[in-house]
Amino acid sequence: MSEQQQLTVEQHRDKLMNHEYDGIREYDNPLPFWWVGIFIVCIIFAACYWVYYQMSGRTISAEHEEYATELAAWKKLRETILAKSIKVTPQFLAKLAASKSDMAKIKPKFIDKCKACHLPDGGGLVGPNLTDDYQLHGTDRMGLFKTIRDGKPAKGMQSWSPVFKPLDVARLAAYVANLRGTKPAKGKAPQGEKIGPYLSLKAAQKGETPAPAKGETPAPAKGETPAPAKGETPAGETPAPAPAKKGATEKTAPAPAKKG
Numbered sequence: 434m435s436e437q438q439q440l441t442v443e444q445h446r447d448k449l450m451n452h453e454y455d456g457i458r459e460y461d462n463p464l465p466f467w468w469v470g471i472f473i474v475c476i477i478f479a480a481c482y483w484v485y486y487q488m489s490g491r492t493i494s495a496e497h498e499e500y501a502t503e504l505a506a507w508k509k510l511r512e513t514i515l516a517k518s519i520k521v522t523p524q525f526l527a528k529l530a531a532s533k534s535d536m537a538k539i540k541p542k543f544i545d546k547c548k549a550c551h552l553p554d555g556g557g558l559v560g561p562n563l564t565d566d567y568q569l570h571g572t573d574r575m576g577l578f579k580t581i582r583d584g585k586p587a588k589g590m591q592s593w594s595p596v597f598k599p600l601d602v603a604r605l606a607a608y609v610a611n612l613r614g615t616k617p618a619k620g621k622a623p624q625g626e627k628i629g630p631y632l633s634l635k636a637a638q639k640g641e642t643p644a645p646a647k648g649e650t651p652a653p654a655k656g657e658t659p660a661p662a663k664g665e666t667p668a669g670e671t672p673a674p675a676p677a678k679k680g681a682t683e684k685t686a687p688a689p690a691k692k693g
């Protein structure tokens with residue numbers, strides 16, 4: 434170490450420590466104020482944290498509890514939403530169609546939103562005539578309901594579920610069903626299939642389920658083959674050979690017919 438360096442070190446206010454490693458020496462300086470401050474704050478924080486979580490029994494469950502509370506709140510919300518939504522059945526639509534107040538409530542909405550394509554009286558313009566005995570989709574009120582709810586966007590009929598609340602979508606289907614048989618000022622030529630009468634209120638009140646319309650019997654899904662009846666062999670498969678009888682050699686099969 435040069436004299437110049439020695440001088441600087443000695444002049445320095447800091448205390449130089451005695452040890453020396455490979456010519457490296459170090460000062461015994463006090464830690465910087467900010468560093469000590471953070472260190473002390475950390476210790477205080479750790480103590481508080483430990484008391485708060487460990488001593489009070491909160492521990493990690495604090496987050497679990499929060500999650501449970503949030504989940505419970507969400508479940509409650511879901512239940513209220515479900516309670517408000519409605520289950521639409523053919524019976525329900527038949528009852529709506531017979532309800533004068535429901536039909537009176539929905540009529541202005543039908544005229545407002547649907548007349549552009551179906552005309553106010555349902556005679557049909559861009560959309561089909563809703564007053565005749567022909568229906569494009571389905572053969573009952575449920576068919577109308579599904580078309581209104583989901584739409585046929587490719588054919589120019591939008592889904593109306595984002596516009597109307599669920600009950601109003603059902604009311605619209607019942608209203609459209611009631612238009613059937615009315616005399617529009619100008620009726621568009623029939624489109625779709627000729628259909629039978631809709632479920633009557635009487636039948637709906639009895640809780641009858643409408644008989645499936647012609648051609649509506651559920652066909653087995655594609656690729657599904659009905660299980661063969663007992664004793665029947667599915668085509669293309671040969672029945673498994675019966676196990677050879679005990680003692681019988683291969684040469685004896687098939688067993689020769691017994692004589693006399």
Ligand code: HEC
Nearest residue numbers: 546547550559560561568569570577580585588589590605
């Ligand atoms: C922008 C035109 C347009 C508007 C507005 C419109 N529709 Fe339609 N609607 C159509 C078209 C087009 C079809 C035929 C869809 C097809 O060919 O599959 C149709 C079909 C239907 C059908 C099915 C009829 C059947 O024979 O199966 C119903 C029901 C119906 N609309 C009800 C309504 C109701 C209710 C409203 C009002 C909330 C409405 N539409 C508004 C264009 C419209």
